Amino acid sequence: MAGHSKWSQIKRKKGANDKKRSAIYSKHIRAIQAAVRSGGSGDPAGNLSLKNAIAAAKADTVPVDNIENAIKRAVGAGEGAADYKEQTYEGYGPGGTAIFIEALTDNVNRTVADIRAVFNKRGGSMGNSGSVAWQFEKKGVILIRETSEAAQEIAIENGAEDIQESEEGLEISTGPADLYAVQEALQAAGYAVESGQLTMLPSNTVAVSGEDARKLETLVEYLEELDDVQNVYTNAEWPAEE
Template sequence: MAGHSKWANIKRQKARVDAVRGKTFTQLSRAIIVAARNGIPDPDGNFQLRTAIEKAKAAGIPNDNIDRAIAKGAGTADSNAQLEEIRYEGYGAGGVAIIVEALTDNRNRTAAELRFAFTKRGGNLGETGCVSWMFDLKGVCTIVGSIDEDRLLEAALEGGADVYELLDDEEQPGAEVFTTVVNLERLNTALRAEGFKVSDAELRWVPQTTVLVEDPEQSKQLLKLIEVLEALDDVQTVTANFDLADELLG
């Protein structure tokens, strides 16, 4: 059941090298709006909304901003913005597959921004479905802190997890626990009940296989592309199917 999360290590390395900022207020607020719109505007009865609010608070978004975002999603506040959830797919340098999930009120603007970002960094924006067949949509709980594997295994099995992967980082230890989409809330509850600190519970596209990147220039292009994509206000998540060679993670 155990493994090691290369993608998590890549994301951490990218954050250190590029000093990537956290999600902007706009991105996090939009996630709250959509969550409130898709379910009831009460976090106690809406897991997606509860998770979005937790992320927003962790990023320092004031409660007033959170309340306004919930009201917009519930339709109790004046707002002309009609946000759509859209998945974009494309290729990075060397043919690496990339999935971008966005919330936008203007499809044309978002597509143009993404196309420019892909092209400038050696990739290209493709058609919907061109790479998603290489990924599976999973529920993922991220745990931070030292891990007792026996306890984690017990909690993961209790929560209906498929697999967990340890984060190979002495400075920031933790683990990612994977499950089916519909089982994410149950897993989150089980892990918290066992005293684990769950920093994030999300849906994520997980690659079925990965491409090993050993060339430093290709690595720089890919990491820069992901950084540029994540900086766009309309973008919520970016996932790719590459691993970096160990010497590039140092």
């Protein structure tokens, strides 16, 4: 789930129980294999989609062996291998929040039916294409547990668009094409990158609390548990105490 801050998402995924962690790993393996097939290469240096998929997998602590094996299987897959298509879906959650969903599916009818069922059962409503997409923009997000001015200067010099400082560190946003330049520059300067990946950031946020916050969290969790769903983004902003 991606709300206003990415730190909470990283904590949540790292703290997931074994069953949820296994599901997270499986989604990343699917994304890596789809990227290999769509990009026509198992080399991330020449396949940006694969490079993005690997970065996202590493951010969620998927073991390197799992990643390498997924690439090998995808490269060796022939006719009859699952052909996953990228799909996006949109909807509304409690408190007037917007929800944007990224999926990889080999059966669009099944996927849209599953997503619609979750919306209907969990207090949301599915929207038409374009209904909320305009509220989100693809960005690179880098998290480092450092707040020094030197780190901020390096990020800005290499293409960072915005930097948010918190008690946990810096949340640096970039254009999609500048993500790796900023990340590699920080690493070359000795800064440990907690996470670096592409995401969808909301242009505005909606504050939720109390019952709306609990219902929205449940809705997003059920969406995330669907096998075909890769990522769920919202423009919700939870108060710190939530």
